[in-house]
Amino acid sequence: MSAWDAVSAISSMSGAVTVTAALIYTARQVREARRTRAVTALLAIHKAWNASELNRTRRRLKGGEFDDVDQMSIADRNAIGDVLNQAELVGFLVDRRLVSLHDVMSLFPSIPFSYEKALPHIEERRRAFPMYARNVEVLVRRYETQR
Known part of the structure; x- marks a missing residue:
């Protein structure tokens, strides 16, 4: 084996190591970007979930104002739909494993209660x-x- 063959082999090996390191770094960056997007989406949903209109609707659900589905106005149906749409988005993110269930349970503890109170509307x-x-x-x- 000549000196040039040895240099060529070392050069090829260092190139392979460099490419492997670059691929690992890129994979980590892509994974981190995906997590960041998911958390950003979750925080946007959390902000909407805590908006005054949805808070008012959830309080009305809790107070039993929507128990009789036949007596609800279109505006009330839409208000419950807005609450459920936000919860549906959260459920979608958890189902796709884009966010953790633990994080969702911490940020949205009232989802099960809202769901139970909205069951007549859902059905x-x-x-x-x-x-x-x-x-x-x-x-x-x-x-x-x-739990």
């Missing part, structure tokens, strides 16, 4: 849309198994 909507609020339903079951 009515499922007559037309069978998959309505399914991610929330799965999320609530996961809350129950973690």
